[in-house]
Amino acid sequence: MDTWIGLMSGTSMDGIDAVLVSFQDNTLCIHETFSKPYPEELRQRLLLASQNHATPDEVGELDTLTGVLFAETAEQLIYNCSLDHSSIRAIGSHGQTLRHQPSGPSHFSLQVGNPSIIAEKTGITTIGDFRSRDMAAGGQGAPLVxxxxxxxxxxxxxxxxxxxxxxxxxxxxxxxxxxxxxxxxxxxxxxxxxxxxxxxxxxxxxxxxxxxxxxxxxxxxxxxxxxxxxxxxxxxxxxxxxxxxxxxxxxxxxxxxxxxxxxxxxxxxxxxxxxxxxxxxxxxxxxxxxxxxxxxxxxxxxxxxxxxxxxxxxxxxxxxGLDPQWVEPTAFAWLARQTMEGKPGNLPEVTGAKGPRILGAIYPA
The missing domain is CATH 3.30.420.40 (ATPase, nucleotide binding domain)
Known part of the structure; x- marks a missing residue:
């Protein structure tokens, strides 16, 4: 049975929630959960960047630092349940949103938490950048859950x-x-x-x-x-x-x-x-x-x-059947499964996109 990891840090910027889950039809099973708070210095830097108080160099550094922290969170989750990495099909990582600008001629949604680093450090295929494709199709890129x-x-x-x-x-x-x-x-x-x-x-x-x-x-x-x-x-x-x-x-x-x-x-x-x-x-x-x-x-x-x-x-x-804290990380594990199976992850009637789209970019193990 394939298992999937979901990694989520929301707009509150208090830390990273991780969940290990398996899916079968319309049911799911949570096998392990773990939360890792942001170090205060990093949290403050993320907050400043989200308010446009960061240079391109600083945004690049934050992309790397949060990518490392997301990878460490996934590794700790795997360690806690004594699971072999090979049984995990993929990681779905939302990343940390710095800016979300869904309207205007140059709309975008920017998350940091480099998925390449997560894939490299865990040895597990990682899916990230879930919002961009919906926005390219004319959608808001949110909400995706x-x-x-x-x-x-x-x-x-x-x-x-x-x-x-x-x-x-x-x-x-x-x-x-x-x-x-x-x-x-x-x-x-x-x-x-x-x-x-x-x-x-x-x-x-x-x-x-x-x-x-x-x-x-x-x-x-x-x-x-x-x-x-x-x-x-x-x-x-x-x-x-x-x-x-x-x-x-x-x-x-x-x-x-x-x-x-x-x-x-x-x-x-x-x-x-x-x-x-x-x-x-x-x-x-x-x-x-x-x-x-x-x-x-x-x-x-x-x-x-x-x-x-x-x-x-x-x-x-x-x-x-799902604890309130773990809904969103579980959703991104499921969205990762949708991507790996070539299935849409958005609802056009919700986001306003032109139609269903396969979301995310795949970073192979």
């Missing part, structure tokens, strides 16, 4: 919305009827703004369980101003990232409202995530929402989402 969601999370009796709470929040709408299309798009910020403001004001990388936000109150005028951003009204297909929703975006809006307690800003940012996710979801009477991503560990965020969705049920993807 809805194809995986459709394959493994679909139901014949229940309309399902998969809500991914990463740095950016995105939804995948999977109707129970095969006659209706799957849809999906980035709804806006999630952890990206919550974490950025928390780190700027407290020095902590994230607001554990939303405890700091719980000390604040929602500032309605500030929230209304945030919600007026044109992105939230833009029709799908659409995608976004930290190049838009970042600390500067927060400070620009906050500056228009005089003195506001930092914890009130934090609470308002959390509510922004809730409202922009919920109000952009399709509605149906036979619907359930299944959350995944790092935001599921924020208890206040999950509580507020449940209140906003009621009477629609809010669960997490563990109910569907």
């Amino acid at each position: 809805p194809a995986f969601h459709k394959h493994f999370f679909g139901s014949g009796s229940e309309d399902r919305c998969i809500l991914n709470l990463g740095g950016i929040a995105n939804i995948t709408w999977i109707p129970s009827s095969s006659g209706r299309p799957v849809t999906g798009f980035d709804t806006g910020p999630a952890n990206a703004l919550i974490d950025a403001w928390c780190h700027d004001q407290t020095g902590r990388l994230y607001d554990e369980d939303g405890r700091w936000a719980q000390e604040g109150i929602v500032q309605q005028a500030l929230l209304t101003d945030m919600l007026s951003d044109a992105y939230f009204e833009r029709p799908a297909p659409k995608s976004t990232g930290k190049e838009k929703f970042n600390l500067d975006w927060i400070k620009t809006v906050v500056k228009r409202h005089g003195e506001i307690r930092p914890e009130d800003v934090q609470r308002t940012l959390l509510q922004l995530t809730v409202i922009t996710a919920v109000r952009q979801m399709p509605q149906s009477p036979a619907m359930a929402v299944y959350a995944c991503g790092g935001g599921t560990r924020n208890r206040l965020l999950m509580k507020e989402l449940a209140l906003a969705l009621s009477p629609v049920r809010l669960l997490d993807t563990a109910e569907l």
Whole structure:
């Protein structure tokens, strides 16, 4: 039985998640998982580069450094489960996004984490650069995980919305009827703004369980101003990232409202995530929402989402057989399998591409 490795680091830039998985028809089996945090110096350099504060030399260095770290993460995963490298068919590596610019005449999505280094150091065929082909075909290059969601999370009796709470929040709408299309798009910020403001004001990388936000109150005028951003009204297909929703975006809006307690800003940012996710979801009477991503560990965020969705049920993807933390790395292992088998990995109705495309570039062992 072939096994596959998925490597993922999202817009939160907190580290690399790795999963060893096997697939059979519409089922999957997780054999091993491992997470490796970024060294703080490297994380800071990546953050600066993502804000256009890096020279070409520095971007090249980051491509190499993150490639080495991704390879080490894969090696540690393999070591932990005492598996022979020869039984692993391929590694699917998303890399670390530095910039995602899906619109304009010269649209692009830039990830670092050189797949050649991963293939060389592990001796395992590696697939990377998953977004470029979809964008070349006129798509957004994101989100890509809805194809995986459709394959493994679909139901014949229940309309399902998969809500991914990463740095950016995105939804995948999977109707129970095969006659209706799957849809999906980035709804806006999630952890990206919550974490950025928390780190700027407290020095902590994230607001554990939303405890700091719980000390604040929602500032309605500030929230209304945030919600007026044109992105939230833009029709799908659409995608976004930290190049838009970042600390500067927060400070620009906050500056228009005089003195506001930092914890009130934090609470308002959390509510922004809730409202922009919920109000952009399709509605149906036979619907359930299944959350995944790092935001599921924020208890206040999950509580507020449940209140906003009621009477629609809010669960997490563990109910569907996959722990919320491992959905995205598993998706990129599956996308690697799609590539190796010559099958499309995108959903044109989600990304806006001209049609299905085989994604990624193959770096042989």
